[in-house]
Amino acid sequence: MNPAEATTPARASKGTIRVVQLYPRDMNIYGDWGNALVLQRRIAWHGYTPELLEYNVGDDWPEDADILVGGGGQDSGQLIIQDDLQTRAPLLKALAEEGMPMLVICGLYQLFGRFFKTHTGTEIPGIGILDVETRGTDERLIGNVKVATPEFGEVLGYENHSGQTTLGPGVRPLGTVAKGTGNNSSDGHEGARYRNVVASYLHGSLLPKNPAIADFLIRTAAERKFGTFAPGEPDDHFAELARQHAARRPR
Ligand code: GLN
16 A cells, blocks of 8 residues: 555545446447446546446346446347337336436437338337437438537537438437538437437447536436435546547548
8 A cells, every 4th residue: 555545535435326238239339338438437536436237138127227328239239129128118218207317329319219210111119218210211321420519518429320310399409410410311400308318329439528418417317316416526638638639520
């Protein structure tokens, strides 16, 4: 033990925040796992104890989740998880209605909606937490994206999808694209917001470059669990560098 450790008392944890990753075995592309790692690190920076769990097809449901995160996947990954996801639909819907913070990216964003009809005409039912519909097209929307959002400022990321999503009146968009395509090639919207669910097409992963969204999820989880959120002092140095770098990238 060095002298500094001997004299600096370990700061007591403000409590445990449990993050559950949905289907990381089948739904985790373009670095989406990084979202869970950012939550883990920032929860600790805020003075709480992070716990990171996985839920995959056939697993028992992990009790006491505080934040859910789910990533993107190929159409094939979506087909693999669809039956299991339907068995969990009532639970996930109830949790979303109760206000649990959730982040879903691309493939799981689509399946949190009403349905995803693939470009070959197969309809994969969604779980209807989000009032959105997605249709596969022959056009692939690929590249770097900048989104102006009312809640999180400028959001930066990378999109790669052929499904195009339209929003119904039950959700609001995450923001408006300033570069890139977002939900579809016609209305200029990216992502969806409903209660404490944040849905987005953006990979990269999203949270390392957009700590405002990570802190929204953590703050919401802490307030629900402990009645209050006492923020710490996160080190945003690398997030800021990543943002500057991402903002300079061409489409
Ligand atoms: N398979 C879906 C699409 O291409 C989702 C892709 C993804 O998650 N990146 O629209």
